[in-house]
Amino acid sequence: MAQVRVHNDRIEVHLTPAEKTLALRSDDLVVQRDDIRSATVTDDPWVWIRGIRRRGSEIPLVVAVGVWKYHGGTDFVIVKGKRQAVVLELAAGEFTRIILSTNHSAALIDRLKLSEPPTEADAQASTD
Secondary structure, three states: EEEEOOOOOEEEOOOHHHHHHHHHHOEEEEEHHHEEEEEEEEEHHHHOOEEEEEEEEEEEOEEEEEEEEEEEEEEEEEEOOOOOEEEEOOOOOOEEEEEEEEHHHHHHHHHOOOOOOOOHHHHHHHHH
16 A cells, blocks of 8 residues: 655655556656645545546556546545545646545545644744
């Protein structure tokens, strides 16, 4: 299963050799955190797959790995069985959406949450 590493400025999705082969892709995914518009946990990731497979492999309801193209852009999909998945909606970059099956979806969402930036009043109070 792909490993997801969350950094302060980016998210890295490290694909296994099998996933790279199924996706017909040689490199891992890197998404800038500023490009993430939303993150959603879903119990049925198959309903989130849109468009047609452009590059990759699919056995319906078993595995889908690769790039799906639709009229508004392209999505990267790593869906396995009926596992929970995280759906990342992106504002910019190579893909419009990443759908990633993971056993740790809640933990991933928690790691993606950013703390609220300090308000002007908080900043002034801390300097006084």
